[in-house]
Amino acid sequence: MAVVMSPKDFATATPSWWCAGCGDYGVLASLKQACAELALQPKDVAFISGIGCSGKISGYLHSYAYHGVHGRALPAATAIKLANRDLTVIAAGGDGDGYAIGAGHFVHAVRRNTNMTYIVMDNQTYGLTKGQSSPTSAVGYITGTSPTGNPDAPVNGLALALAAGGTFLARGFSSQPKLMTAMIKEAINHPGFAIVEVMSPCVTFNKVNTYAWFKENVYSIDEVEGYDPTDRKRAFEVLMAQGKIPLGIFYREIRPTLDEIVLKDSPAVAGLTIDADLGRFASIQEAYR
């Protein structure tokens, strides 16, 4: 039976802590829209976030939500999927959460290819700590911790993911809700680890990468003639190119997911109903006689 869902079904009563105009509102709206259009049920959605302005998002999506520690959303999300494969598992976090403190987990989550979605809300700054440079800040970006300009080259998260064996790589822009909603839907439907990186401007601290700046500096991959999202080499070229920032779905590949590999034909929820008859484990001790 098809159930008609509305984005409101995924709304919580919790007031938002984000600044007016924050790009994260767009991400949240598209996420709710995508969940509704896919007719997901809140009870079947596990939504895991990290720490930072972006991490607050788990409080605003009506679901089974988990707001963990900084940078560790992906290990928790991976395990939640393995524990209950019937859940739609979505993790979200910022550029600091995913590409700085959580960069180690990012690479391993990508290579595991667990069937889940990861939304990276990239505002190229540290908002919640009041505007320090982030792993995606441009070289020369001036902040309180980089008064003479950020010396570090930015992390190219999607190229990194492609090198690590990524199977779904997309980038959206928070003021293009339709495109982002479509992307998130495809990501959720992708059988594997799907990454949607969203350019989500910080209106309070990032005075460089503003909405206006993005409008001037993005282009859609769909405008590139003959672009084939199954061509890994081509995807690398596009993701590594200097200049304007491409938006769209850059790469897709189907390969076995971690949950398929390790769970095989196990029940959906591992160990939810625990044996009442513990005596059935008694025979294991025979190996120690």
Add this chain to the structure above:
Amino acid sequence: MILNNIEVMFGGQAGDGSLTTGDLIAGVFKRMGLEVYTYKDFPSRIRGGHTNYVIRAGTRANYGMADFVDCLVAFDLEAVQMHIEEIRSGGFVIFDNTSEELTEEVRRDDVTFYEVPLGKLAKVDLGLEIVRNTISLGVIGKLVGMDPQVVREAVTGVYKRKGEKVVDLNIRAIEAGENYVTEHYGDKPTGYGLTKGEDGDRLIMMGNDAIGYGALTAGCRFMAGYPITPATDVLEWMAKYAPKYGGVVIQAEDELAAINMIIGASFAGVRSMTATSGPGISLMTEGIGLAGSIEQPIVIIECARAGPSTGLPTKTEQSNLNHLIFGGHGEIPRVVLAPGTVEESFYITIDAFNIAEKYQCPVFVLSEQALCQSKATLPHLNFDHLEVDRGKLVLDPVVFGEYKRYEFTDDGVSPRVIPGVEGGMHLVPGSEHNDSGVITENAKNRKRMMEKRMGKLISMKPDLPKANVFGHPEAGIAIIGYGSNRGPIAEAVDRFAEAGVATRFLQLRTLWPFPEEEVQAFIRDAEHIFIVENTFTGQLARLIKVITGPLPHMHSVLKYNGKPFRPIEVIEAIGTTANVRSYAEV
């Protein structure tokens, strides 16, 4: 001389086969009906470097190390040089003189040397160098008067999976060892004899295996871990068994991932655990705080090794106790349980899962290298009274709007609904939150929420494992210890009693919340209190002093060289300090 217990040490280079031979002889002792404890003392490398494996066997249950080595099997000269001082007066050395000669300066007048070219016999007479280990077993069997038939049965038992040829070869190796002794030293050269026990039908199991087995039995179906000595065996055990029962075992990219994975799996409703050692605990500390804050049941197996930093990765110590109890920012309810034997490792791990889920908090099972990587005999495990208590887990749909994940209750424990259940959607935030799980900085709520969480430490008390008490309940000498020290301390108590000196021993099995009442009651009227532990700073003693204040008759007995206590060390420390008459005879 008929011994009722014996300690055999195999010493050589890592990779020489000391471990294999040690396990083989442990199996023989078990078949003889003796109780066995083994201790691995090996370097943190794969090939080369001195290693030794100690096998203690006798008629008394739950051994630790003996006072001295009765029989050293030295595969090289270095083994003799390193361990000659540990040999009992009247003991003996079996030295493999295939490629090295015994030098005069290593000899002791009160120790007999049997030089046997184990390597040569293996290579020349049997055509395979590796069987020198089995030859050594034949030599030991002859020298300590083991039943030759039992030796053959044990060897057959170990090798039968590898086929008849391998069994035959090893039986011939045993014969070669026995014959060499008879030809060169006569039929009964040592005068040693070893008593035979009654019940050979018991188990022999490593502490880490007992932990894995307990976890599986308790319903653990998710484990994430990062390999680390001496905890890796638990991960390997679960990787072998858990998938057969629908479980998942993940080798994580680091301990940060491992701890956050098990919290995630727990959030999804699955009993989960990790196993690690000190350095891993350091990395997991932030995640443990999260589990405390969002009230997620998890079990953390801590197989302690000597720190700090990399420390002595393959040696034993109890110095992580403070970290388990106090580590981390902020304050959370947590439980630290400490088995003292392999058998207890099984049952206490099951307790850990029930306590974790019933009180929705992190529970540590604290073992140590000298227990978790040691094998010991134990009676068959009893499954009759085991049960799984999932506490306030709710699997039925709840009325949306009425469900509060962090509902305030008398015992501090709130009903726990898991993803997939209709109506129970909620947020679990590491930030402070109200009873509905909504993040708030409200001061009144904060106070109440702290009291709710920390109050669980009180409501859980009836479910915590009780301490074991040994010895005479009114003895003037009171000893407190835990973990692997149960073996040497309990043996010291017995030997004091045999010498007419009454002592009592409290083996703590719950270390946090600290068992104040048990400790207070135990030390009442004691003339001397001894706290025995493998730390430099006396971590357990300090915990006790918090409740007793400084007491002039309280003494710490400390050992922190990476090796477990031998009973004589406990006896001497107590005898000297408490001025026990003739303790040297104990």
